Amino acid sequence: MSKNDSFVEKISQQLDESQLKSKDFSDFCKHYAALSAEAEQKANVRNQNDEGSRLQDEIAQLYIDKGKNDQMLIDANTRNLRMEEKMEDFSHFLKQMDENYKKKCAKYAQLEVEFKRMKSDHSDNKDERLAFNTNVALLRDQIQKLEDERIQLMNKIRQLNEQKNEIQNAETQLEERRASLMAKDRANSQSIVRKDQEMTKLAAPEKEIKSDLFLADTIPTIKMFNIKIDDGEVNDVKWISQDTFATGGSDRCVKLWKTTDDEPLKLNSLTGSSASITQLDFDPQRRNLLASSNDKNLLLYNMDLLRLTATLSGHSDSVTCTKFYSTNGAISGSADRILKIWDLASQRCTRSFYPISKILDLETRFATSPAIFASAHHDKNVRIWDGRSSEPAQSVVLGGRVTSLFMSKTGQEMLCSTRDDTLSLIDIRTFGIVHNYSFENYHTSSDYSRCVISPGGDYVAAGGSNGAVVIWNKMTARIEKVLQSESESTVLSIAWNPTGQGLLSAFRQKNVACYK
DSSP: OOHHHHHHHHHHHHHHHHHHHTHHHHHHHHHHHHHHHHHHHHHHHHHHHHHHHHHHHHHHHHHHHHHHHHHHHHHHHHHHHHHHHHHHHHHHHHHHHHHHHHHHHHHHHHHHHHHHHHHHHHHHHHHHHHHHHHHHHHHHHHHHHHHHHHHHHHHHHHHHHHHHHHHHHHHHHHHHHHHHHHHHHTTTOHHHHHHHHHHHHHTOHHHHHHHOOOOOOOOOOSEEEEEEOSSSOEEEEEESSSSEEEEEETTSSEEEEEOOSSSOEEEEEEOOOSSOEEEEEEOTTSSEEEEEETTSEEEEEETTTTEEEEEEEOOSSOEEEEEEOSTTEEEEEETTSOEEEEETTTTEEEEEEOOSSOEEEEEOOOSSOTTEEEEEETTSEEEEEETTOSSOSEEEEOSSOEEEEEEOTTSSEEEEEETTTEEEEEETTTTEEEEEEOOTTOOOOOTTOOEEEOTTSSEEEEEOTTSOEEEEETTTOOEEEEEOOSOOSOEEEEEEOTTSSOEEEEESSSEEEEEO
8 A cells, every 4th residue: 555545544534533523513514504594595585575575666666657658658649740730830831931932033033124124214214304304494495585575475465455445445435426426416316315314424333333222132023124235145244233234245345234214225335355255343333344255365444434444464265254352453264274363553463373173253252351262163163262372272062063153242151053953052151051052944054154142142043044043042942933034045144233123134145134
């Protein structure tokens, strides 16, 4: 046996001996190991129970988290749907914007082309404007030259008119001398003597006027006389005094008449117009007479001398109406759509107005101010003017062309005649229409048919196209009287006697009738 084997054997023996000695310790170790294993098993069971509880808690928490996640998923889906809707709206908006952009681009291109064209036109207009300014400068020079020539011609015309007036006055004197000689030759004729007496009385008409006395407004019922004017139609008739009146018409002269118990007596004829007389007007003292004419002139006559004293020229068309205005002044209206104020002392036009419509009549007797006057127009307007302003202060629109204006004696009411077959009464204080007057058989057939208010202010009257004169009560607008005539010719003008008793009507067919 080797040395090593004996050494191992010794060790084994020692070990066996040691095992025998430590048998009790070994049993103790086994018992301890068994107890340790049992304790470890119990500890494992306990740990497993704790892990199960923990896992259950984790599972519960997971369920809670899952519920939250589900809700979050639902909310996310909802937001996603909304975002999809918004995306669709936004896509639609982008599509519209794209279409608008294309339209804007097309419009921009069109505007750019238009701008280039306008720029080219502007350049052309600029050249034309320069040429036009050059022409304007030349025309202004020509106008100035023409104006100088016109002034020279007007001065020459005035001189010729003065010479004409002197010649006509000389002719009038010769006519008077001839009449005087004839009267002396027929001194035995009482009728001629009566004519001489009446002509002598006419030389001072203001004395007769002073004797005029307003009695009362009476409605005319019977025709006193009907005279036939020598030539043509009668456009206007005016009372000079209670028994003398004047007529003017297409015979181109103003005729003076005296009423008598029989037929009226012709006193004189005032000449000077080369065309029809359109309207007459007397100053308040009846010392001067104005006549407008279709020869584009105004004629001023002195009633003391029975002579033409001035011919006022300046209108470019027929003078349709005229009225005395303020002190030593007159107004005229024309078919040339111009109103002119005249200074009768210097025989010059001091101011012109441009109402853009043909003037058919005028009225100046306003109680509010002597500077106020009214004009009747073809465009259905009555325009109220202040002579100190170039624009109308007031305008009243009526139902038709305004043919006539007539102011009441108080100067606070104005009667208007229109082509719609009605008369309107305007309150001057408010410029409102107070009354309208109409009648089924009354028709206005002329742009120059005149109306009238009685001197006492009780009645209004107008002549119609059938020859009749219709009289209304001013306050009630009731028909008071219809004066029939044998003639069916249009009545162009009427005049109420200043005493209130008697009415003149002038017909288109050469006649003048007097009712009382």
